Amino acid sequence: MLRIGLRDGERVIINGAVLRAQGRVTLAVETASAVLRGRDVMRAEEANTPARRLYFACMMAYIEPEAADRHRQAIAARAGELFAALAHPEMRAACLAVIGHGGAGDFYAALAECRRLVQYEGELLAPGDAA
Template identity: 55%
Template sequence: MLRINLRDGEQVVVNGAVLRACGRTALWLENEAAVLRGREVMKPEEANTPARRLYFACMMAYLDPAGRDSHQEAILILLGDLINAVRALHARMACATFARLVAEHDYYRALAECRTLIDHEAKLLGGDGAPAAQAH
């Protein structure tokens, strides 16, 4: 069982459906579901760097089980490109952990690991990251 507390106006995605709280709301999920808070959701136009594209593909695999095979293929290609590009040990370790989590179909935890890569990438590029990059 999972309890999610939402502030007034906060969004949550449950199995692909976007829900918005009206007033302070507590939701109890009593079975397994794909759940992302609004700040964890990345819009397609925000997937504009290698790590962000990887996050978006993983998010889609998590939220769209029917299309998971095509998302998995995209993840493998994007991850391969990212592994070849990163040099920092902690970023390479994050790639390895991400790969393990995706192989285990633990997409939610893989998204958290990918946020580490987005943060690393933002520091290298001198940016401050998008909302999904800062959700922890």
């Protein structure tokens, strides 16, 4: 059983349905379900960098399992593009892990790898200190 605590107004996606808490609430998910907290949801317009586009493709595969084949193709294409652009061995390994998890249908694990890639990309693109 998975317990999820939500604050007032916080959103969660469960099997593609968007739910919003009214008041503080704890949900107990008793069956296998695709659960994504609101803070982990990315809107299409936020997918504006290579790592973010990969994250978005993995997220869509996770919350739309009925379209998994289409999303797997997008994941492989986005991960391949990002892999080619990265020099850091650990981040290149993360791209390969995303492809592996996506191919196996473990989109939640692919999302975890994507979070690392998005963070790394953000650090690379962050403006330097002007000193």
